[in-house]
Amino acid sequence: MSFFGKLKNRLFKSSSKIDEGLEAIVSDGGEEETLAAQTLPEEPAPDLPEETPQAPEAPTEIPQAPEPDVPAEPQPVPEPDLPQQTPPEPEIPVTPTPAPTPEPEVPGNSPVEVPQEAPQEIPAGVGDPRPAATPQEIPLETPQEVPTQGTGFFGRLLGRREDRTVVRRALDDDMLESLEELLIASDMGVDTSLRVTANMAEGRMGRKLSVPEIKQLLADEITRIMEPVARPMPIYPTKPQVVLVVGVNGSGKTTTIGKLASQFRAAGKSVVIAAGDTFRAAAVEQLQVWGDRAGVPVLTAPEGSDPASLAFDAMTKAQHDGADLLMIDTAGRLQNRADLMEELAKIVRVIRKKDPDAPHNTLLVLDATTGQNALSQVETFRKLADVSGLVMTKLDGTAKGGVLVALADKFGLPIHAIGVGEQIDDLAPFDPEEFAAALTGSNRS
Ligand SMILES: Nc1nc2c(ncn2[C@@H]2O[C@H](COP(=O)(O)OP(=O)(O)OP(=O)(O)O)[C@@H](O)[C@H]2O)c(=O)[nH]1
Known part of the structure; x- marks a missing residue:
């Protein structure tokens, strides 16, 4: 499918x-x-007068019913409003905005290549045979x-x-x-x-x-x-590119890191993961499982230890190993917990000692099922952690997918990827047209 x-x-x-x-x-x-009635495709209806089918000459009004001035001449064509299927309403985009743009930044389905200068794309959705944007009807x-x-x-x-x-x-x-x-x-x-x-x-x-x-x-x-x-997550030539992943409890940070690491790995990148959620042993184990699956080393620290210190060690290792990417998981934090928020700021301060430009990406992972609350999460995390992009998880099984539209409209932050399930390939690049069609249930393809 x-x-x-x-x-x-x-x-x-x-x-x-x-x-x-x-x-x-x-x-x-x-x-x-x-x-x-529709005309069968194989029947060209050669005897129809030229202008009958499509000429939307006076399009402002929907041709409700034949005007009383219906041709007195007994023409072979019965209905004057014979347009293929719908009455002629030119404003309704029968072939709407296909925007067949080449969109260089839409994450392609091919593995990432490291460019010299230009940022690259996140490989979310690698192998995903997305159809080219086709006009909708x-x-x-x-x-x-x-x-x-x-x-x-x-x-x-x-x-x-x-x-x-x-x-x-x-x-x-x-x-x-x-x-x-x-x-x-x-x-x-x-x-x-x-x-x-x-x-x-x-x-x-x-x-x-x-x-x-x-x-x-x-x-x-x-x-x-x-x-x-x-916008796909940009990839920079910097080694290691530090990707800090933040979000409230249970939003899907660990899962998203696992999926991303696996996709980066498949794209030929060397990745190191720092299990910065030192509060929850289960989160560390979960990340280790993902790391094993992806063939990516996961750096851990004893439960309850300082995540900033782990981040520093991970940075040292990633630099030493010449890793392309260092992904740092963080503990879930509610936006009203000042202490946890301060801890996040400390992680950033510490890794900047190693690289003043780090983190190069700060991904805020949002759970679509939280609906409007996602808006306040963005507001808070943005102030605190200089969020550079969003990943929206759990779009499967929620009736609140519309929140993504509100987020885009309000903040304009890049949406790098969306999660639509718990499996490794359930993280895909964000495609606006596909999303809009899926959200509205309009037909496509
Ligand atoms: N259905 C669905 N479930 C998801 C998705 N992403 C993550 N999950 C599930 O959401 C739950 C929480 O995910 P985690 O990755 O542990 O979330 P977290 O943000 O790391 O959680 P904390 O460590 O508690 O902050 C897990 O059961 C995941 O399997 C998704 O896109 N769809």
């Missing part, structure tokens, strides 16, 4: 929440419309569209299929408010939800929209917000 398929399945809770919400919003006050055959009637002999002769229906609702203030509420309930945060819906509504008030069309608009809007933050 492609990573998108996997992501979509795993973001099921988030997308189904949006899905159900949209269905309810559109069916409340929406009207069923009959769509013109508004799903034409949606669950809401149901066959209504046969097309008869002439219809078949002309290559038509059966007529279908779709429910559409005119976009008004009430509908907009419901959309805002839905997005807020999906953890996008109030400010972001208002901005997203306002952008979706721009130039579309009064327009009739179906669920798939709204999903597509939403996905486009989310992609737009997320694109600037989709």
Whole structure:
């Protein structure tokens, strides 16, 4: 299964929440419309007048029903609004923002090569056969569209299929408010939800929209917000590049370090891990398991010992060994525990004695299931630890995936990778388009 398929399945809770919400919003006050029958691909319908199918000449209004001025001439083409499947609504991005950009910084699926100068990409998702960004289309055959009637002999002769229906609702203030509420309930945060819906509504008030069309608009809007933050973790030529990993208890730091170390290792990097969570013996053991799996040495210290001193020793070893990367795990800390926060600052001070530029990356690992609380975590950790990028874990099995949109909108911090499970390959580069499609449940591929 492609990573998108996997992501979509795993973001099921988030997308189904949006899905159900949209269905309810559109069916409340929406009207069923009959769509013109589709033309079978193999039938070119050569006798159709040129302009019939697509010419969206006067697109501002959805062609509700044939105007009374329906051609008196008995033309062979019955429905004047015969556009392929949907009525002509040019603003709805039928082929939206594919942005076929080469995106050099999107983590490729190939192993990392150390450049001389330029930062590299985190190898999250190595081996992941992500499809190239392909243009999306508004799903034409949606669950809401149901066959209504046969097309008869002439219809078949002309290559038509059966007529279908779709429910559409005119976009008004009430509908907009419901959309805002839905997005807020999906953890996008109030400010972001208002901005997203306002952008979706721009130039579309009064327009009739179906669920798939709204999903597509939403996905486009989310992609737009997320694109600037989709940045792989940069890799510098400095040896060792020090990656400090911080976050609250249980956010997934240890697991993420294990996954990253394994991927870096697979990409040919030499990695050293410092098990800086000296408070929890289980965390050290867990990291050792990951280290063994990845073939990466894990430096430990006795339980309860000073993590800053361990970080210093690990730095010495990594420098001595000529390691490419030193990943330092830290104990989970709640943002309101001043003592633990001070300890984190001490780790930074100590490793800077060895390299004034270290840590080169400070990754804040966030647990998607915490929803809006992730926002305050970013605020606090940013002040304390100069966070350079985010990893969002546990996007599988949560209905709060929307918080990522709020984070991107509010802080603009790079999102390096996302965790969608507990397995080694469940850490993937962050792809805004895939994420938006998975979150909204819009069709892709
Ligand atoms: N479903 C899922 N579980 C995850 C993911 N990442 C981590 N976990 C699980 O979350 C739990 C906590 O992960 P840890 O890596 O131990 O978290 P931590 O931040 O190191 O925890 P502390 O050491 O207590 O601060 C573990 O059971 C992991 O298997 C993910 O992307 N998806």
